[in-house]
Amino acid sequence: MTDCSTCVVRNRAICASLDATEILALGKMGRKQKVRAGQTLLWEGDGAPVVANVLTGVLKLVVSTADGREQIVGVVFPSDFIGRPFGKESPYSVTAMTDAEVCIFNRNNFDEFASAHPDLQQKLLRRTLDELDRARHWMMLLGRKSASEKVASFLLEMSERLSGQGCDATNPKGGFELPFGRQQIADILGLTIETTSRQLTKMRGEGVLDLPSRREIVINDRAAMEAMAG
Amino acid sequence: MTDCSTCVVRNRAICASLDATEILALGKMGRKQKVRAGQTLLWEGDGAPVVANVLTGVLKLVVSTADGREQIVGVVFPSDFIGRPFGKESPYSVTAMTDAEVCIFNRNNFDEFASAHPDLQQKLLRRTLDELDRARHWMMLLGRKSASEKVASFLLEMSERLSGQGCDATNPKGGFELPFGRQQIADILGLTIETTSRQLTKMRGEGVLDLPSRREIVINDRAAMEAMAG
DNA sequence: CGTCATGTTGAACCGAATCAACGTTCGTGG
DNA sequence: CCACGAACGTTGATTCGGTTCAACATGACG
Incomplete structure (x- = not known):
């Protein structure tokens, strides 16, 4: 028992x-x-x-x-x-x-x-x-959003769900660590690995987020991210 | 009361x-x-x-x-x-x-x-x-199926759910009447009206189904339909 | 240090969306 | 009853976003 x-x-x-x-x-x-x-x-x-x-x-x-x-x-x-x-x-x-x-x-x-x-x-x-x-x-x-909307929505939801998890002490400012890699993000969003990667790179280029390491995400501009989420 | x-x-x-x-x-x-x-x-x-x-x-x-x-x-x-x-x-x-x-x-x-x-x-x-x-x-x-797979899956599920509804007396042989039009099928499948229509026309052309009226569907070849559903 | 898994970037392709025209069905009132 | 108009559906031409295929970069790990 x-x-x-x-x-x-x-x-x-x-x-x-x-x-x-x-x-x-x-x-x-x-x-x-x-x-x-x-x-x-x-x-x-x-x-x-x-x-x-x-x-x-x-x-x-x-x-x-x-x-x-x-x-x-x-x-x-x-x-x-x-x-x-x-x-x-x-x-x-x-x-x-x-x-x-x-x-x-x-x-x-x-x-x-x-x-x-x-x-x-x-x-x-x-x-x-x-x-x-x-x-x-x-x-x-899955049915109606574009690739960028999907990625933005995903990151926002994950940042919320992961911050309830106790691991927030490790996050300096809204950053968090995803418990999965690109393929799994793609499988969640109904996209391919490549499209997912491109969207993340694009968002980094626009300054909306940082990607300090493979699985870490730091959202710099939450408002912009929310606007992108559709 | x-x-x-x-x-x-x-x-x-x-x-x-x-x-x-x-x-x-x-x-x-x-x-x-x-x-x-x-x-x-x-x-x-x-x-x-x-x-x-x-x-x-x-x-x-x-x-x-x-x-x-x-x-x-x-x-x-x-x-x-x-x-x-x-x-x-x-x-x-x-x-x-x-x-x-x-x-x-x-x-x-x-x-x-x-x-x-x-x-x-x-x-x-x-x-x-x-x-x-x-x-x-x-x-x-929504995330992983093509347009034809979506339409086929949809028709199969609807034929099942609608036959539990008592209105089967009116169906000669597996046919059924959808309670909605093309736009609503599209909204269920995450497609456009046009794509939905084209898929149905294509299936009729292949003899897999008949479309006696706007909202009626008769599945001629259930096995083929299941194969298309992915 | 080399290997392998993971991630990024580029070019070509394709399926579905979009834009546009045309048919069909249905309801309404003349 | 028929004529009309509006809603609904089909079909065609074109565009575009995302996939696919391919090469290369990065980083984890023995």
């Missing part, structure tokens, strides 16, 4: 709705697991009855076509929930983008536990609704 | 989880409302504290940019749920594509009722999870 009382996401994950006794029961069902960067936790179409909470690290949700094209349909951070409760197979793969730790549950056990704990279920519902909003917002980006 | 016992979606909407007493209580909070085709029920960014169930008709969820581009991020059918429970403003507009009837609730009342009825909340959670899967699947389409 797992000791949830010391869990790094104890107060942010859906578990926050549970009291000491309940969390003990949930802890008995769960098990901590380390995942290395690049490793896939769940395969698309896989019937694996598994759900999980992210403790540390960043993972991606990926949908692929038969001929190998990939689209990242979600990026999950610590305290986020992974998997498909209530009996359906996972419609996407889950792969770690950085080394990560997750807290895994058997889906059937989790479903049962959730049914008996409405507060937890409500927390999960709220999270799912937020994810749905985010996904729909992303659909607008 | 509303009499739910005669409701056309009584057994399919989230209300199906409620017993006679409970449905009576919910009925007191709800109110039936007719919406004309083209009329907007909820505005993007609008704080209107409203949620609803669809009784009849088809509605679209739309996200727009400042300069007028539109992306349809969801299409809802009878028994589907509309709106954003739990305190957030609606991040998209909801507009009727056909004449429609919805059963409207004040969001705060609904939230409260839902919190007191875990079964209803679980039904809503399941629905939201399904919607999220659909949205993510759609993200792959």
Whole structure:
């Protein structure tokens, strides 16, 4: 079993709705697991009855076509929930983008536990609704925005989501480190590596941002960036 | 108040989880409302504290940019749920594509009722999870598929979703009537009207489908269509 | 220091958008 | 009932943004 009382996401994950006794029961069902960067936790179409909470690290949700094209349909951070409760197979793969730790549950056990704990279920519902909003917002980006608008929107969203992550002490002034490379940015935005790179270079040329290292982004002119995001 | 016992979606909407007493209580909070085709029920960014169930008709969820581009991020059918429970403003507009009837609730009342009825909340959670899967699947389409793949995927999904709708008696052999025109197909697929039209014409030329009238589609060769969908 | 993965830059190409004209269908009122 | 106009849909010519293919640069790491 797992000791949830010391869990790094104890107060942010859906578990926050549970009291000491309940969390003990949930802890008995769960098990901590380390995942290395690049490793896939769940395969698309896989019937694996598994759900999980992210403790540390960043993972991606990926949908692929038969001929190998990939689209990242979600990026999950610590305290986020992974998997498909209530009996359906996972419609996407889950792969770690950085080394990560997750807290895994058997889906059937989790479903049962959730049914008996409405507060937890409500927390999960709220999270799912937020994810749905985010996904729909992303659909607008994928369907209707130009390459530069896509990149600008992406950088703004990432700067927001990453600053909630505790790593802000390391950022002098609005800079942040992306947990992924160009190919993965391209897979998020529905672009190619080359187009992504060109847009970033262009923005650097315009002085809107700096690129101190491969994965670091410093937004110099947030207003301009917002204007570019469309 | 509303009499739910005669409701056309009584057994399919989230209300199906409620017993006679409970449905009576919910009925007191709800109110039936007719919406004309083209009329907007909820505005993007609008704080209107409203949620609803669809009784009849088809509605679209739309996200727009400042300069007028539109992306349809969801299409809802009878028994589907509309709106954003739990305190957030609606991040998209909801507009009727056909004449429609919805059963409207004040969001705060609904939230409260839902919190007191875990079964209803679980039904809503399941629905939201399904919607999220659909949205993510759609993200792959928008980000990575070509125009012909988009149109093929769209027609296949619509033929499935529309055949669950009771109107199959009117379909001789796999044909169905779309509840929307070319512009709206384009807004769903992230394409222009012209490209959409050309793809349909091309498919007709190849004999994969027939277009008996503006909004009717008959899929002649489902296997070929599936192959085109990517 | 050399190798390999990752990222950048350039040139040519292509698919979808755009711009423009023309057909078709539907509703409305004469 | 037919004539008209408006909305909707199709088709063609051209343009353009993003992909593709290819070469080269950078930086991490043994």
